[in-house]
Amino acid sequence: MKSCAKCLIPETAEATTFDDTGTCSVCNQISFKEEKVDWADRARQLDELVAQFKDKGLYDCIVPFSGGKDSTYQLWYIVTQLKMKPLVVRFDHGFYRPTLEENNKRTFKKLGVDVVQFTPSWHVVRELMLESLKRRGDFCWHCHTGIYAHTMQMALRYETPLLFWGESLAEYQSFYTYEEMEEVDEKRFNRAMNLGMTADDMYEYLGGRVSKRDLYPFAYPPRKELRKLGCRSVCLGNYIKWDTKKQVEIIKQDLDWQGDRVEGIPPQFDYEKIECHMQGIRDYLKYIKRGFGRTNHLANIEIRNGRMSREEGEKLEKQYDGKRPPSLDIFLEYLHMTEEEFLECAMSHQVDPHRFQPNQVEDGERMPDMDQWDRTDVPWPDRPSIKIGG
Amino acid sequence: MLKQRIIPKFLLRDGRLVKYRRFFDDERMAGNPVSTAKVYNDYGADEFIVLDIVPSAESQQQVRDIVKKMSEEIFMPFTVGGGVTSLEDINALLRAGADKVSVNSHAVRNPEFVASAARQFGDQCITVSIDYKDISPGVPRVFIDGGREKTQHNPVDWALKMQDSNCGEILITSIDRDGMMTGYDTDMIAALDEQLDVPLVVSGGCGGLQHCIDAFGAGASAVAISSLFLFTDHSPIKLRSHLSSNGINVRASKTSRN
Amino acid sequence: MTSVAIIDYGRGNVRSVYNALDYIGVDAEITDDPAVIDNASHILLPGVGAFGDAVEALHARGLPEVLHRNVFEKGKPFLGICVGMQVLAATGFEHGEHAGLGWLDAAVRRIEPGPDCLKIPHMGWNQVDLVSEHPLFAGFRPETLVFYFVHSFAVTTDDTDKILGTCDYGAPFVCALAWDNIVTTQFHPEKSQDSGIELLENFVDWEP
Numbered sequence: 076m077k078s079c080a081k082c083l084i085p086e087t088a089e090a091t092t093f094d095d096t097g098t099c100s101v102c103n104q105i106s107f108k109e110e111k112v113d114w115a116d117r118a119r120q121l122d123e124l125v126a127q128f129k130d131k132g133l134y135d136c137i138v139p140f141s142g143g144k145d146s147t148y149q150l151w152y153i154v155t156q157l158k159m160k161p162l163v164v165r166f167d168h169g170f171y172r173p174t175l176e177e178n179n180k181r182t183f184k185k186l187g188v189d190v191v192q193f194t195p196s197w198h199v200v201r202e203l204m205l206e207s208l209k210r211r212g213d214f215c216w217h218c219h220t221g222i223y224a225h226t227m228q229m230a231l232r233y234e235t236p237l238l239f240w241g242e243s244l245a246e247y248q249s250f251y252t253y254e255e256m257e258e259v260d261e262k263r264f265n266r267a268m269n270l271g272m273t274a275d276d277m278y279e280y281l282g283g284r285v286s287k288r289d290l291y292p293f294a295y296p297p298r299k300e301l302r303k304l305g306c307r308s309v310c311l312g313n314y315i316k317w318d319t320k321k322q323v324e325i326i327k328q329d330l331d332w333q334g335d336r337v338e339g340i341p342p343q344f345d346y347e348k349i350e351c352h353m354q355g356i357r358d359y360l361k362y363i364k365r366g367f368g369r370t371n372h373l374a375n376i377e378i379r380n381g382r383m384s385r386e387e388g389e390k391l392e393k394q395y396d397g398k399r400p401p402s403l404d405i406f407l408e409y410l411h412m413t414e415e416e417f418l419e420c421a422m423s424h425q426v427d428p429h430r431f432q433p434n435q436v437e438d439g440e441r442m443p444d445m446d447q448w449d450r451t452d453v454p455w456p457d458r459p460s461i462k463i464g465g
Numbered sequence: 466m467l468k469q470r471i472i473p474k475f476l477l478r479d480g481r482l483v484k485y486r487r488f489f490d491d492e493r494m495a496g497n498p499v500s501t502a503k504v505y506n507d508y509g510a511d512e513f514i515v516l517d518i519v520p521s522a523e524s525q526q527q528v529r530d531i532v533k534k535m536s537e538e539i540f541m542p543f544t545v546g547g548g549v550t551s552l553e554d555i556n557a558l559l560r561a562g563a564d565k566v567s568v569n570s571h572a573v574r575n576p577e578f579v580a581s582a583a584r585q586f587g588d589q590c591i592t593v594s595i596d597y598k599d600i601s602p603g604v605p606r607v608f609i610d611g612g613r614e615k616t617q618h619n620p621v622d623w624a625l626k627m628q629d630s631n632c633g634e635i636l637i638t639s640i641d642r643d644g645m646m647t648g649y650d651t652d653m654i655a656a657l658d659e660q661l662d663v664p665l666v667v668s669g670g671c672g673g674l675q676h677c678i679d680a681f682g683a684g685a686s687a688v689a690i691s692s693l694f695l696f697t698d699h700s701p702i703k704l705r706s707h708l709s710s711n712g713i714n715v716r717a718s719k720t721s722r723n
Numbered sequence: 724m725t726s727v728a729i730i731d732y733g734r735g736n737v738r739s740v741y742n743a744l745d746y747i748g749v750d751a752e753i754t755d756d757p758a759v760i761d762n763a764s765h766i767l768l769p770g771v772g773a774f775g776d777a778v779e780a781l782h783a784r785g786l787p788e789v790l791h792r793n794v795f796e797k798g799k800p801f802l803g804i805c806v807g808m809q810v811l812a813a814t815g816f817e818h819g820e821h822a823g824l825g826w827l828d829a830a831v832r833r834i835e836p837g838p839d840c841l842k843i844p845h846m847g848w849n850q851v852d853l854v855s856e857h858p859l860f861a862g863f864r865p866e867t868l869v870f871y872f873v874h875s876f877a878v879t880t881d882d883t884d885k886i887l888g889t890c891d892y893g894a895p896f897v898c899a900l901a902w903d904n905i906v907t908t909q910f911h912p913e914k915s916q917d918s919g920i921e922l923l924e925n926f927v928d929w930e931p
Contacts, residue, residue, distance in 0.1 A: 077710075092706045100706075211698045250702065254864070265507035271700055273504060276496030279481055302748055364698060424698045427674040427707070463696055464493035466891055467841075468848040468869065509916060511848055537742050542871060542914045562738050564873075564914065587772055589844045589873045633844055633873075664842045686842065716848045717866045 076366055076429055082375035083388050087365035087426040090249040090267075100249040105379045108245070108253045114316050121314035124307065125157050128237040134189070135159035136237040139166070139226045142179040143350040145241035147332055148322040149311050153239055154186045155329075161239075164229045166292075167194035168218035170353045173447050174335045182330045193225055197453065199289045205410050206280050209463050211270045212364050212424025214410075215357060216277075219268045220293040223259070227296050227308070236305045242312035247372065259308040261295045284459070319346070319376070336442050337369075338400040341391055344373050352448045355400030355439065363421040366429035368396030398439030405450055416461045468716045469708070470511040470687035471677075471701050473694055474668055475501060477517045477547065480527045484695055486644035488596075488612040495695050499534045505694075506539035508701040511716060513543040514636070514666075514689060516567065516594070518611050520548020529561045536562020544592050544636075555582055559590060567592040567636060570609035572627060573616055583631035591634075592666075593627040595620055597653075598640035605653065612640050621656050628663050635661060636689065639669035646672020646692050651683040658684025674699065674707045681713055725927050726750040728763035730790070730807075732780040734772040740804070743913040747920060749927045757789045765927060766790065766799050769913075770806025774815030774831055774876065777806050778823055787824055794905065800929045801905045802859075808900065808907035809878060817876050827900070829880035834892065841893045844875045851888045851898055851910070858929050859887075859899075859906050859922055867918050870910035872898070877909060904931035 077086040079099035084091055092100045129135050138153055138161040140146045153159050163183070183190055200217045207216035230238055240259045244250045250267040251257040265271070272280075274294035278287055323346040326332040334345030338355025348354045348369065358368040374388030383391075407414060418433055425431060459465055475482045475495060482495035495501070502513050515535075517528050525548065532545050545558050546567025555566045566586075572579050572593055583591045596612055597605045597620040607618040616623075624635050637657060639650045649670045657665055667680050668689035677688045693699050708715045729740050731753045744751035744767075751767075752759055760766065768790070770777055781787055794801045803811055812829035815821045823831070836843055851868040853860060860868070877896040880886065887906065888899035898909040906926070912919035 086707070086710065089700070090702045090706055093710045210696060213698060249706070262507045265504045266509075266702065269504070270698070271504050271508065271694065273497065273500040275500040276504075279494045279496050282494060298746075426698060426703065464491070466849065467845065468850075470847050506916065536738060537745070540739075540743055540746070540914060540916050540919060542873070542911075559736050560738070562736065562742070564736060564739070588875065589846060634846065662836065662842055663844075664846050686847070716869050 079375075081385075082378045083367075083371050083385065083392060084375055085365070085367050085371075085429070087367070087429045088248070092249060100252075101247065101375070102379055104245045104249065104252050108316070112253055112316075117314045121157075124237070124309070124314075125159065128307070129159060132234055134162040134233060134235045136239055137162050137164050137226065137230055137233070137235050138239055139164050139222060140190075141165070141222075141350040142171070142175045142182070143348065144319065144323050144326065144332075144346045147178070147182055147326045147330065149239055149241050150182065150186060150188065151326055151330060152311065152315070154188065161188060162229070162233055162235060163188050163190040164226050165190065165192040166218070166221045166225050167192055168215075168221070168351065169194070169197065169200055170351045170448075172335065172349065172352050173444050174333055175350050178330075178332050182332065185330055191229065193221075193229075193292065195221060195292050196289065199285050201409060201453075201455065202281060202284055203277060203293070205412075205459065205461075206277060207270065207272070208410070208420055209461060210272065210280070212360055212421050213270055213357075214353075214360070214406075216270055216272060217293060218351075219270070220264075220274065223264050223268055224274070224295045225292045227301065227306075228292070230306060230308075231296055231300055231304060234304065236307060238306070238308040240308065240310050242317045243310045246312060246317055247376075253313075256313045257310065259310060261298060264295055335444075336440075338402060338439055338442060339368050339370065339395055339398060340373065341370060341395050347373060352402060352442075352445075353406060355402045356406045359397070359400050359403070360421050362397040363418070363431045364424050364429070365426050366431070367392070370395040397436065399436050400439045401441040401445065402448070405445075405448060408450060408452070411455050411458045412461065420461050466714060468511070468714055469681050469685075470666075471704055471708075471715065472512045472514055472666060472687050472689045473505045473510050473701065474514040474516070474689035474691050476691070477515055477524075477528065477531070478519050479524065480531060483518070484644060484691055488640050488643055491644070493695075495691070498531050499538060502535045502543070503538045505701065506541055509705070509716065510541065510701045511687070512541055513539065514567070515543065515545055517547030524548070525554075529557055532558060532561040532563050546592070546594055552582060552585055555586055555590070559586065565590050565592045565633065567594040568632075569594040569596065570614075572630075573607065573609050573618070573623075576630075579627055579630040579632050583633070587633075588631045589633040591632045592636050593624070593632040593634075594636040594638065595623060595627075596638045596640050608640060620653065621660060624657055625660055628661055632663060634664045634666060636666040636668060638689075642670030643668075644692050645670060648672065648676045649680040649683070649685075649688070651679050654680055654683035654685050674704055677704060677708060678711055678713060681708075724750070725765060726752070726763045727765045727767050727927060728760045729753045730760070730766065730768045730786060731755045732777065732784055732786060734770065734777055734780055734806075737769050739911075739913045740767060740769045743920060743923055744927070747924050747927070755784045755786060757785070760789050760793055763793075764799060765929075766793055766801045767926075768801070768803045768807035768810075770804060770808075770810065772806055774806065774809055774817040774823070775819065775821035778810050778815070778821055781810065781824070790824075798904050798931070800926065800931055802926050803905075803907035804913070805874060805909060805911060808909055809876065811900075811905075811907065812878055812880070815876070826905070827880060827885055827902075828882050829878050831876050831878055833875060834877050834896065836893070844873055845892045846873045847871070848915075849890050849892065849910075851890055852895075853888045853899075854886050857887055857901050857906065858931075859901070859925050861925050862921065863918070867921070870908070870912065870915040870918055872910045874909060
């Protein structure tokens with residue numbers, strides 16, 4: 076497989092292109108961010124935005140919030156720096172971890188914010204996880220659609236037109252560039268979040284297994300309603316220069332935010348993806364499909380910031396990416412699936428030119444809090460087969 | 466220069482999207498037509514094709530309603546076909562918002578039809594869709610009525626005849642390769658490209674990124690794709706970035722706003 | 724208050740233009756009613772079909788006069804798309820020779836397939852090269868100056884000052900014209916996704 080001349084991103088990464096020098100589009104975006112973006116001007120634009128929406132309704136803005144490093148910093152910045160009153164909206168994907176919940180309790184208390192949380196039905200969620208896994212080799216559809224679609228619905232319900240999301244997609248991927256300043260709208264949702272499958276499509280795929288109203292939390296609200304509200308849904312990372320490491324220091328210091336171990340992630344990145352106990356499965360699937368995992372991604376960020384050499388990155392990647400996460404046992408219980416079925420499904424989604432070698436997989440490390448991850452047995456007698464249409 | 470096109474192509478049955486293998490086997494539900502069209506618009510696909518595969522008196526109005534809803538949501542050209550048997554059918558689809566109408570069986574049954582449609586609506590509106598399969602090794606024949614009825618036409622000769630009738634574009638589909646995801650019929654593409662002056666959209670067999678490179682290499686103006694997008698994690702964005710990194714002239718689909 | 728009159732002369736798919744303007748949230752009406760056109764702030768002449776037929780249809784509805792009044796006397800921003808660009812020429816050579824509206828000294832001729840056997844119609848997405856700056860293209864970058872074309876004929880003119888953009892299909896041809904309050908495109912902004920929507924947004928914001 077080809078990879079970037081500067082970082083380790085391989086050609087199988089979604090949306091990435093390579094220029095004549097073999098440098099990937101993400102590296103070029105980061106150079107643009109460092110050298111060409113007028114951050115003082117972006118800060119002025121942010122001030123204008125804040126002035127336009129502050130003190131107009133029940134809340135000044137909505138902050139979608141998982142409790143991971145990015146949304147915690149977003150919330151900290153909006154409350155302490157922009158002095159806005161946010162409504163914190165959480166979409167519970169079903170896999171929050173104990174450390175995260177404790178962090179959140181502290182963060183909400185310290186910042187003094189109102190919080191609403193929505194948890195979709197597990198019976199519906201697992202249908203969606205299975206169908207999405209079958210069709211795309213990716214079980215996260217319910218989370219990635221719910222986080223956006225349901226939060227936009229909350230903007231309508233609470234008549235709060237301004238939403239602040241976290242980093243720009245240009246920070247890590249090439250769906251957009253730093254020149255574009257993407258609006259977090261339905262186009263971005265269709266392009267980069269929902270795997271090309273809408274709630275209406277899911278309804279068709281599932282052929283009566285779930286009802287239309289079961290699917291409403293995952294359906295993006297109508298454009299006309301959002302326009303009537305005067306909705307602006309923006310990335311904070313397009314207005315302030317995103318710097319994960321610095322931001323993590325701030326939230327650790329100010330909010331006593333605690334990091335965590337995560338499957339497939341080197342311990343020095345204790346801030347990464349602590350919000351989901353199925354993260355190891357997501358990254359393992361990515362490895363099976365595209366030949367790289369989360370350590371590759373983390374090393375790339377370090378390499379782009381001059382904090383790590385390519386060789387160090389490669390070594391770390393080898394050590395952590397592509398290991399079988401122990402949480403796979405829990406995942407297979409959730410979806411009432413065998414490991415053979417899981418692999419068959421995942422391998423049918425390999426992205427050219429990558430080819431996964433299942434017989435060379437080693438076991439990954441077990442996380443200390445794994446015993447506390449929920450394993451409630453919920454029977455699923457009529458579970459569909461893993462074949463699409465079955 | 467003109468960009469090479471990526472065109473998601475989807476089939477309608479009773480107002481729902483469906484997908485088969487070799488036209489009849491292994492039916493799978495493929496989603497809601499309007500929301501699917503919108504997703505592919507947002508992905509920056511270059512065009513969209515939707516064909517009603519079991520046309521009937523009832524489905525005709527349903528298709529027109531779907532076309533009208535699509536045209537409100539998508540801002541790229543789209544082609545609609547299936548069961549078109551009169552100039553009035555073409556007019557109704559264009560009025561509903563379609564940019565091009567594809568004609569298949571009726572062109573065979575009424576050899577003058579395409580010429581008169583092109584005269585009335587303009588060449589660029591009329592796509593001739595040709596389905597073919599091998600009746601014995603190396604002997605391809607055009608099939609009509611959704612692959613149910615064999616004709617005596619060789620697909621290359623038939624395409625040339627339709628070009629002479631002033632169609633604006635040819636959409637060629639290999640029934641043998643439909644849904645099989647094993648690659649396009651590059652020999653057929655090359656044979657058509659050598660003789661045709663109108664743009665050529667190729668369909669049937671795409672199952673990987675390299676297949677599209679092969680099809681363009683053989684002379685396709687556009688690749689029509691369904692299984693690859695429906696049943697794998699290859700989106701038009703992935704395909705486009707792969708083609709672009711491999712020297713194929715495709716659109717970047719960026720926005721100017723900042 | 725911005726309102727766009729989309730000139731209806733009974734040809735082609737004018738709904739797409741309406742849908743695109745509706746998408747960006749601007750008032751638009753498909754009309755051949757002189758009163759509505761007189762009240763609009765912007766005039767848009769769409770077009771699909773043949774040159775002679777389009778000119779004839781405009782005359783049959785008395786529209787050239789109404790357009791002249793609004794565009795030349797009242798100075799309203801005017802956008803002509805595809806055949807809506809071509810009919811402004813003095814002469815067209817599609818299916819015989821026809822007189823156009825004669826807004827500029829130009830002719831509309833068939834694109835000749837080049838030596839490397841280019842296909843006709845010119846159908847698909849192509850790069851636009853701007854000759855000069857214009858508010859219609861404010862904010863565009865080379866990678867966003869890609870639009871959807873579908874045509875077999877193109878404008879040729881010696882009035883080079885009015886050429887705003889060209890496009891390469893075997894050889895360069897004129898794909899956008901602009902002078903005073905008039906701007907035209909051979910390509911279809913209403914079918915050009917983000918680039919087209921952004922161009923239409925620029926048009927409705929345009930105050931020449």
